[in-house]
Every structure is written in C-alpha cells, then in structure tokens.
Amino acid sequence: MAAGSRLYRTAGIVIRRRNQGEADRVLTLCTPQGKIEVIVKGARKIRSRKAGHVELFSRSDFIISRVEHSWDIVSQAETVEPHARLRGDLVRGAHARYAVELLDRFFAPGEGDGALFDLLDHTLTWLCEEPDPALSIRFYEQHLLGLAGFRPELFRCVGEHETPHPLRPPTEHGDRPPYGLDPERGGALCRRCYATRPRSRWIEPLSAAGLSLLQDCQREPYSTLRTRAIPPALHAEAARVMERYIVYHLERQVGAARFLRNLRITAPPAQPTGDGTKTHRRL
Ligand SMILES: [Zn+2]
CATH class of the missing domain: 2.40.50.140 (Nucleic acid-binding proteins)
Structure with a gap:
C-alpha cells in the first residue's frame, strides 16, 4: 500500500x-x-x-x-x-x-x-x-433526536385510541388542563390520556403553548422559528419536559449497553480451538 x-x-x-x-x-x-x-x-x-x-x-x-x-x-x-x-x-x-x-x-x-x-x-x-440561544437548543434537540431515532411523536396522541388522535393545541389555551409528554410511549398525550394515565414517574404535564412550541421546533424551518419571542416560563417548561424525555432514553441506552456488557462478562470464555478458526460467543 x-x-x-x-x-x-x-x-x-x-x-x-x-x-x-x-x-x-x-x-x-x-x-x-x-x-x-x-x-x-x-x-x-x-x-x-x-x-x-x-x-x-x-x-x-x-x-x-x-x-x-x-x-x-x-x-x-x-x-x-x-x-x-x-x-x-x-x-x-x-x-x-x-x-x-x-x-x-x-x-x-x-x-x-x-x-x-x-x-x-x-x-x-x-x-x-442568535439573541435567544435557548430557542436554538430546542430546535437542535428535536432534530438531533430525530437523527438518533428517538424523535418524540408530537402530532398525535401516543395514548390508547382506536383511531389516530391528532394533537392540535389551541393558540388561546387559558387554564385548561394540560397535555402530557410520555417518554416511555415516545411522545405526547392528549388531555384525556394525560388525566387518566397510569402512574409513571416519567410523564410530565405539558401546556398547550409548550406542546405547540415543541411541534413548531419539529415542523418549522429555523429561519421561521427564530423570529418568535418565547417567554422565559415557556422556555423553562420546554427545557424541563425535554430533559425528562432525554434522560429516560439515555438511561435506557446506557442500561442496554450495560446489559450487553454483563452478558459478555458472564458468558463462558471461548474455548481455544487450536486451529485458528474464530469462535463465536452466543449472546
Ligand atoms: Zn389520547
């Protein structure tokens, strides 16, 4: 060479x-x-x-x-x-x-x-x-998760429905009950599913404005998204629910890696075959 x-x-x-x-x-x-x-x-x-x-x-x-x-x-x-x-x-x-x-x-x-x-x-x-670096991060999170294969489903409820239940948060939401973000099911819950959900330490409440912001981070080009002024409380909410979602999936990933490592450690050592052929361990 x-x-x-x-x-x-x-x-x-x-x-x-x-x-x-x-x-x-x-x-x-x-x-x-x-x-x-x-x-x-x-x-x-x-x-x-x-x-x-x-x-x-x-x-x-x-x-x-x-x-x-x-x-x-x-x-x-x-x-x-x-x-x-x-x-x-x-x-x-x-x-x-x-x-x-x-x-x-x-x-x-x-x-x-x-x-x-x-x-x-x-x-x-x-x-x-950018004047609002946190907004850049919210956009980045959604797209990074998409590329990694963990994009949250935000446009229809991931709860129990016979037919797909689209999520269209109203622009004027007032004090109505929240939606939810469920990392285990990989996306957002409608109000009914959030209210009747089984107990889980992972599910976070999500306001209509919060859900709408996360949806926009997935569907809008950054050039459009960046013109929006996001109140600090809304930023804080979006950061909180996404941290929960990300930690859940990272722990699962780390857990999966550890599980595989343990399997390899506890598997019996490969017997030398003496003829140079490779031995395969069963997982
Ligand atoms: Zn639902």
Missing part, C-alpha cells in the same frame, strides 16, 4: 478533548462521515502549531493518518470556523457544551452522517449569533 493512501481528509467539529500521556490530546470529532476519535501528538506543547486549530467547538479541515489498533493521528489541522464566542461567553458556552454532550451521548463512534454534522455546525453558529 502506498504511504499516501493511509491519509484521509475530512471536515470535523471538535466535540470533546481529553489529555493523553504527557503531551498529546485525544479529540472526539463530529464529521460528515460520523463520530470519530483521533489523537493530536504534542498538542499540549507550547510550540504546537496544531493546538490552535483543535479548540472545542471549532470546525476545521483535518488531514488524518490512519493507524491500525489505535487512534488515527491528526497530521494537519486548519480552522475554518472557530465559533470563538462559545469559548468566551459563559451562557452561550454552556448551551454549546450541552449540544455537543447530547450528540456524544446519543451517537457511538462511527455513527452519524452529513445531516448530523450540518445540524451541529448550524447550531453552533446560531449559538454564537
């Missing part, structure tokens, strides 16, 4: 950085081909030329050297969009950290695609520029 074929070029957004050894740094990147981990040799040395191009949240062009059985090594990096405000502004930075952590938790290495990369890139830009 020619030496050149071991190099590849990719765009990437730095979503996590951690120190490795004396001077190196491991980066988790969101790229158009999926999430990857790479190492920057000597990144923490004062004279490192690459260090400035691998800041958290920055989008850079990378030339990476493929390595078997270890991290691929960053050979060159050049920042295209630093998203610098996210490292200087406390509130915007906190929103950005939430955005990248959510991506990191929902997508395993190798998972993700160009749509996910574009979503993160746009969101980090909005978080730098």
Whole structure:
C-alpha cells in the first residue's frame, strides 16, 4: 500500500478533548462521515502549531493518518470556523457544551452522517449569533433526536385510541388542563390520556403553548422559528419536559449497553480451538 493512501481528509467539529500521556490530546470529532476519535501528538506543547486549530467547538479541515489498533493521528489541522464566542461567553458556552454532550451521548463512534454534522455546525453558529440561544437548543434537540431515532411523536396522541388522535393545541389555551409528554410511549398525550394515565414517574404535564412550541421546533424551518419571542416560563417548561424525555432514553441506552456488557462478562470464555478458526460467543 502506498504511504499516501493511509491519509484521509475530512471536515470535523471538535466535540470533546481529553489529555493523553504527557503531551498529546485525544479529540472526539463530529464529521460528515460520523463520530470519530483521533489523537493530536504534542498538542499540549507550547510550540504546537496544531493546538490552535483543535479548540472545542471549532470546525476545521483535518488531514488524518490512519493507524491500525489505535487512534488515527491528526497530521494537519486548519480552522475554518472557530465559533470563538462559545469559548468566551459563559451562557452561550454552556448551551454549546450541552449540544455537543447530547450528540456524544446519543451517537457511538462511527455513527452519524452529513445531516448530523450540518445540524451541529448550524447550531453552533446560531449559538454564537442568535439573541435567544435557548430557542436554538430546542430546535437542535428535536432534530438531533430525530437523527438518533428517538424523535418524540408530537402530532398525535401516543395514548390508547382506536383511531389516530391528532394533537392540535389551541393558540388561546387559558387554564385548561394540560397535555402530557410520555417518554416511555415516545411522545405526547392528549388531555384525556394525560388525566387518566397510569402512574409513571416519567410523564410530565405539558401546556398547550409548550406542546405547540415543541411541534413548531419539529415542523418549522429555523429561519421561521427564530423570529418568535418565547417567554422565559415557556422556555423553562420546554427545557424541563425535554430533559425528562432525554434522560429516560439515555438511561435506557446506557442500561442496554450495560446489559450487553454483563452478558459478555458472564458468558463462558471461548474455548481455544487450536486451529485458528474464530469462535463465536452466543449472546
Ligand atoms: Zn389520547
């Protein structure tokens, strides 16, 4: 194999950085081909030329050297969009950290695609520029969950109905009883189903305005959504119900991973066959 074929070029957004050894740094990147981990040799040395191009949240062009059985090594990096405000502004930075952590938790290495990369890139830009970064985050959550396969059903009730029961929250809702968000069933409940629901610590009440906002985050382009003024109480409600929804699905994911790990640990060790053929463990 020619030496050149071991190099590849990719765009990437730095979503996590951690120190490795004396001077190196491991980066988790969101790229158009999926999430990857790479190492920057000597990144923490004062004279490192690459260090400035691998800041958290920055989008850079990378030339990476493929390595078997270890991290691929960053050979060159050049920042295209630093998203610098996210490292200087406390509130915007906190929103950005939430955005990248959510991506990191929902997508395993190798998972993700160009749509996910574009979503993160746009969101980090909005978080730098928009007057209401929380609205950018609400939009991001809905679309990230969609790409991860966990999009909440918000347009019809996920409760018990013989025929689909559409959810059309009125614009003037007054003090009417709330809808609900049920993470276990994966979406919103109509007022009747919320009122008669079996007890669950996961189900949260959701006002008509809250449901309407979340629906708009799914169906409206961001250019339309961003013109809306969201009262702080409504933001707080949307943040609360979505946190509940996300924690439920992340715990299930983490739980599933742990369950599989335990199965592997308790499975009897594979017997050496001596003839070099692979043995398969039954799960
Ligand atoms: Zn219902």
